[in-house]
Amino acid sequence: MTEIIGGGVALLDYDGDGDLDVFFVQSQGASRLFRNDFVETKRLSFTDVTGASGITTTGYGMGAAAADFDNDGHVDLYVTSFGASQLFRNNGDGTFTDVTKRSGTEVSGWSVPATFFDYDRDGWPDLFVGTYLQYRVEDTAQCVSPSGAVDYCTPNTYRPQQSRLFHNNRDGTFTDVTARSRIGSEYGPALGASAADFDGDGWPDLYVANDSQPNQLWINRHDGTFTNVALAAGVALTAEGKAEASMGVDAGDVDNDGDDDLFVTEQTGEGHNLYINDGHGAFEDQSARSGLAAASLRFTGFGAAWFDYDNDGWLDLLTVNGAVQTIQALAQARDPFPLHQTKQLFRNLSGGRFEEVTSRAGDAFGHSDVGRGAAFGDLDNDGDTDVVVSNSNGPAQLLLNNVGNRRHWLGVVARPGARVEVRRKSGVSLWRRAHTDGSYASSNDPRVLVGLGDSSERPTVRVTWPDGRTTEQANVDVDRYVTIR
Numbered sequence: 001m002t003e004i005i006g007g008g009v010a011l012l013d014y015d016g017d018g019d020l021d022v023f024f025v026q027s028q029g030a031s032r033l034f035r036n037d038f039v040e041t042k043r044l045s046f047t048d049v050t051g052a053s054g055i056t057t058t059g060y061g062m063g064a065a066a067a068d069f070d071n072d073g074h075v076d077l078y079v080t081s082f083g084a085s086q087l088f089r090n091n092g093d094g095t096f097t098d099v100t101k102r103s104g105t106e107v108s109g110w111s112v113p114a115t116f117f118d119y120d121r122d123g124w125p126d127l128f129v130g131t132y133l134q135y136r137v138e139d140t141a142q143c144v145s146p147s148g149a150v151d152y153c154t155p156n157t158y159r160p161q162q163s164r165l166f167h168n169n170r171d172g173t174f175t176d177v178t179a180r181s182r183i184g185s186e187y188g189p190a191l192g193a194s195a196a197d198f199d200g201d202g203w204p205d206l207y208v209a210n211d212s213q214p215n216q217l218w219i220n221r222h223d224g225t226f227t228n229v230a231l232a233a234g235v236a237l238t239a240e241g242k243a244e245a246s247m248g249v250d251a252g253d254v255d256n257d258g259d260d261d262l263f264v265t266e267q268t269g270e271g272h273n274l275y276i277n278d279g280h281g282a283f284e285d286q287s288a289r290s291g292l293a294a295a296s297l298r299f300t301g302f303g304a305a306w307f308d309y310d311n312d313g314w315l316d317l318l319t320v321n322g323a324v325q326t327i328q329a330l331a332q333a334r335d336p337f338p339l340h341q342t343k344q345l346f347r348n349l350s351g352g353r354f355e356e357v358t359s360r361a362g363d364a365f366g367h368s369d370v371g372r373g374a375a376f377g378d379l380d381n382d383g384d385t386d387v388v389v390s391n392s393n394g395p396a397q398l399l400l401n402n403v404g405n406r407r408h409w410l411g412v413v414a415r416p417g418a419r420v421e422v423r424r425k426s427g428v429s430l431w432r433r434a435h436t437d438g439s440y441a442s443s444n445d446p447r448v449l450v451g452l453g454d455s456s457e458r459p460t461v462r463v464t465w466p467d468g469r470t471t472e473q474a475n476v477d478v479d480r481y482v483t484i485r
Helices: 328-332
Strands: 009-012 021-024 032-036 046-048 060-067 076-084 086-090 096-098 108-117 126-131 164-168 174-176 190-196 205-210 216-220 226-228 249-252 261-264 273-277 283-285 301-307 316-321 344-348 354-356 371-377 386-391 397-399 408-413 419-423 429-433 448-453 460-464 470-473 481-483
Touching: 009 060, 009 371, 009 386, 076 126, 108 190, 108 205, 126 190, 190 249, 205 249, 249 301, 249 429, 316 371, 408 419, 408 460, 419 448, 429 448
Parallel strands: 060 108, 301 371, 408 481
Antiparallel strands: 009 021, 021 032, 032 046, 060 076, 076 086, 076 108, 086 096, 108 126, 126 164, 164 174, 190 205, 205 216, 216 226, 249 261, 261 273, 273 283, 301 316, 316 344, 344 354, 371 386, 386 397, 408 448, 419 429, 419 460, 460 470
């Protein structure tokens, strides 16, 4: 079953030169790190530096999360797998050291999503690791497709594992607080995770997407503990009361009202889900009304994210798709790998509606692949969001955005977990969150990129830091990245 799960990708500036490098998680200990040479060469090109980096993965790779866990100014890397997870510390000289055992962050079994987030607001990123199923290759069940052919099993064939939460001790080590925090009180086959302040109280919460079991919304109680309120909040099940095969997830302010909404990808025949936040952590299922549910019924989504692809000020959506059970039409056509599907791109029309624009998004969207991980970030620093896709049993893809930079934009470099408000002189504001998590088994650009449409007006930027303090800067130049500390 591990053959159809995993394949994440991480974007991280591991060498601190100002552009995003790419790390691909692969099976059989063959994960790869590519250095982006854009800043030096002024063209987008990559060099495989895996051998020199010291990164050697040992498990059957699943996902990755990037963050500076020890606050030394160099971004580190956590890799999940079927086997033992690993934490690689960035030495600051282009190399990494495996500090898994020393740090106390080893998770055995089968882990997929991971996210660093500062749940206690002490300035040091803590670590959540989502685990999937209690599964061993030697105990693989025999399952068949509707046609009677041997096929992959559903997740309900096996029991879920207990996800883990680690508290950062600020000395290079972590303490397992899974039990103390109560996050270990409910099991679920986790495939996606996104941390954000969903109830607006200034403390980061955690949403976990579970495969074919109720999703979880862990609300931060400010004392090191969490409570799962997903059912009462309306995000555990669909509006019809069904637990679906949730995989990819992302949180973002899709209706520009100042709070984070949720999107979750689902399996073929279910339709993806959109949950709109009322600002206090209660959600309304608007999957059908938005048009996203019907448009996605034929697809199984994995990697996904909210991003403003055309920089018009409204967050759009891209999903990377690929089935987990045999597509009968492809099998009948004797396709050797009958799981591939095309990607989908949706444009936010405002007013709660989305338009599918896949057909005019470029040749890359005409390819049919078994999509899994997707990482979102500005790889060529031109002010729009590009996408790196990892495909199961196929080549990776770089989707270069040539649309967004036709409009004005503002990039903000701020500490992950910070909330950024871009306010125009008219009083209209756009809110974004500095984060790397979300999507599926992947890690995104930590910078905030805000589309400003046709306005070249210099806005005011207000940053709310994870500890509640704020920094405000007026008349910020646009069409460039600015760093706010």
